[in-house]
Amino acid sequence: MNISSSVTLDPGLKKHYNINQYEVEEKPSYCSKFIIFLSLVITFLTLPISIWFSFKVVQEYERAVIFRLGRLKSRKPKGPGMFFIIPFIDTYRSVDLRTRAFNVPPQEILTKDSVTVAVDAVVYFQVSNPLTAVCNNENYARSTKLLSATALRNVLGIYILSDILSNREVIAESMHKTLVEVTEPWGVHVERVEIKDVRLPIQLQRAMAAEAEATRDARAKVIASDGELNSSKSLKEAADVISSSQAGLQLRYLQSLHTISAEKNSTIIFPLPMELLGGFTHRDFSSARRRKGIKCDNCKKYKTEDTN
Known part of the structure; x- marks a missing residue:
């Protein structure tokens, strides 16, 4: 794996910067060989004290990136388990491969319809390439957090308020694609993005509540009017059926009288034709x-x- 392919440099700086700096040196210089030999001699002469500085251990979920004389020792990270380094000339950096999560601070965003809202999110990421994460970024975790905050502001700026409230999954997916494209050269993989909360100004909340209440009242009046219309049609049909028979109305009176008397009322008002x-x-x-x-x-x- 050639991790130098992800490094982009300004053409004016290429003469001062070796673009293949992360390539492992196949044939070290004579000076490097002498320093390595001298370090090995000192290590053997100071045994068994030096052995405590020569063997290192990394956990199952970690990998170690080793540098020898400031250069990357191997294209493959070490671990998990025990590995050997030469004291004085080898340094290593342990990288955690577990999934991490962080909260994106609430961002004050002006939507497309000129409404100010505060939105925060949760981002889950992990290191996919320890070598790239160490060599191509000074602090990949901090860079990912800052990028997430910026991406959240950029993505939400093109939506109106109703879309932000109803299409959270679409917005989260758009933000996830943006983060994946940018963090891939850093050796970081963004697994998931979730919109956590959308906070509206108090005045806007009151206005939206009043609008929703008015809409519900109007809908209730329409439903009540429809019910009255249907009941009046049913009453008219019943009246037409009763009026077709002379005894039908009297039977209806008697039925109403029976219904009223079943409730044990002391006073009964009965209509007389x-x-x-x-x-x-x-x-x-x-x-x-x-x-x-x-x-x-x-x-x-x-x-x-x-x-x-």
Whole structure:
């Protein structure tokens, strides 16, 4: 694996910087060989004290990147378990391969529809290439955190407030793709991104609550109106059915009276059909007109019928 391929340099700096600096030197210089030989001699002369500085141990979830005289010793990291280094000239850096998680601090973001919201997220990442993580980035964990905060602001800036509240998974996936593309040259793999919380200003929350309440009230009134319309149609159909039979209305009265009496009420108000009083009211009206001297054609008609 050639990790030098991920290093990008300014063309003006290439004459001062060796682009293949991370390549393992196949043939060390004579000076390097002499220093290595001298270190080995000192190590053997100081046994068994030097043995405590020569053997190192890394855990199962760790890998060790060894540098000899400032240069990368091997293209493959050491570990897990015990490995040997030469004191005085070898240094190593242990890299944790376990998945890590960190909270992205709440970011004050201006959405596309000019609404200020505070959004925070959770990012899960792990080191996929220890050599690249050590050689290509001074502090890969801190760089990933800063990049996550910037990516969160950039991604949310192109959405409106309703999309941020309803499409969290889409936003998290877009942010995840952005982080994967940037952190791959660092030897870091971003496993998952989750939008944690979206905080709205208090005034905006009140306005949205009032809007939602008004919408629910309007919908309730529409539903109640539809119910009244349907019930009136049903009552009209029932009235048409009852009016088709002379005894139907009386039976309905009796049924209502039975229903009311079942509740043990002491006072019952029962409606009386006005048709039953039609004849009495008409006769009283005719007699009143006679007393006042008002001619009535219907009175003559009734008188004729009485005579017959």
